Amino acid sequence: MKRTAITDKITYVEPDSMANFSSCAGIIVQSKKKVFIDMNMGPEETPVLLEQEAPDAAIITHYHLDHSIWTRYVNTHSEAIVFIPEKEAPYLTSLDFVIEQTAGPFGMAEKWKDFVVNHLGYRPLEVYECYNEKTCLTDMMPEMVIVETPGHSPSHTSFYFPDEKILFSGDMGLDRFGPWYGWSDCSIKQIVESILRLDGMNVNWVLTSHGGLYKKAIGSAWAAGIQTILQREERILKKLEAGISKQKIIQQGVFFLDKEKTPEPMRSFLNMWDTAMYTHHVSLIHEGGLIKFFPQILGMPKLMPST
Numbered sequence: 001m002k003r004t005a006i007t008d009k010i011t012y013v014e015p016d017s018m019a020n021f022s023s024c025a026g027i028i029v030q031s032k033k034k035v036f037i038d039m040n041m042g043p044e045e046t047p048v049l050l051e052q053e054a055p056d057a058a059i060i061t062h063y064h065l066d067h068s069i070w071t072r073y074v075n076t077h078s079e080a081i082v083f084i085p086e087k088e089a090p091y092l093t094s095l096d097f098v099i100e101q102t103a104g105p106f107g108m109a110e111k112w113k114d115f116v117v118n119h120l121g122y123r124p125l126e127v128y129e130c131y132n133e134k135t136c137l138t139d140m141m142p143e144m145v146i147v148e149t150p151g152h153s154p155s156h157t158s159f160y161f162p163d164e165k166i167l168f169s170g171d172m173g174l175d176r177f178g179p180w181y182g183w184s185d186c187s188i189k190q191i192v193e194s195i196l197r198l199d200g201m202n203v204n205w206v207l208t209s210h211g212g213l214y215k216k217a218i219g220s221a222w223a224a225g226i227q228t229i230l231q232r233e234e235r236i237l238k239k240l241e242a243g244i245s246k247q248k249i250i251q252q253g254v255f256f257l258d259k260e261k262t263p264e265p266m267r268s269f270l271n272m273w274d275t276a277m278y279t280h281h282v283s284l285i286h287e288g289g290l291i292k293f294f295p296q297i298l299g300m301p302k303l304m305p306s307t
């Protein structure tokens with residue numbers, strides 16, 4: 001893993017590999033107490049790290065397994081309290097619920113369940129506390145602000161440190177692939193609302209779960225995320241107008257291109273996620289499209305309708 005000291009209190013930690021959705025980058029905060037956020041360094045390194053660092057709290061931004069699976073090690077390898085987003089507790093405590101709410105609607109429940117349990121190691125979380133935007137963590141981290149940023153997941157949360165103007169943005173889509181909304185419980189409108197909320201904050205550093213860290217041109221990076229969503233919408237619209245079928249559009253790729261080269265079962269998962277993203281776009285197109293709901297995004301840096 002790679003550690004980057006952002007301040008004397010905040011360390012950004014990246015895993016050696018993020019292959020197969022088994023890990024993500026997180027932060028260690030040394031405040032009144034030591035707190036881990038999204039510190040999923042994979043099944044080998046996470047237990048060792050928990051024992052070495054002995055955190056007092058372990059927080060996750062959202063339920064997706066690449067962010068949450070490490071909480072299974074927390075109670076056996078440390079004394080830390082696990083904090084999870086309140087509205088996402090059912091996903092973390094019930095295998096049936098998480099499968100039904102994710103792969104279930106796509107007829108992929110069994111394949112996904114096998115991957116989730118046997119490859120990623122999902123076990124229902126038993127010992128935890130819930131947080132929401134009103135939760136006070138003053139005995140641990142009085143300087144941190146909890147910012148609800150739903151859309152990528154129903155209760156995705158970001159964490160802001162106003163003294164140092166540092167934002168940990170989890171999976172808000174600040175990476176070269178752009179925002180992801182590949183489950184039915186995702187919402188494009190909520191993602192854009194959340195990006196606009198974060199874009200309005202006074203931030204010098206953004207630390208992300210999959211896209212590294214951003215120090216400069218943060219406004220442009222948020223605008224690029226929204227631009228990516230808009231371009232996907234425009235591409236789908238053009239293809240539909242050209243009479244291209246849903247199946248063909250998904251095969252060509254909404255988020256994941258070149259799916260045909262990917263081995264199973266991952267190819268089916270990529271297809272499932274692109275199906276969900278396509279469906280979100282088509283629903284929004286039927287409602288009038290992204291610009292109808294967010295005309296203000298046309299004023300963002302370099303954001304203009306493409307021709």
Ligand SMILES: [Fe+2]
Binds near residue numbers: 062064067152171
């Ligand atoms: Fe995620």
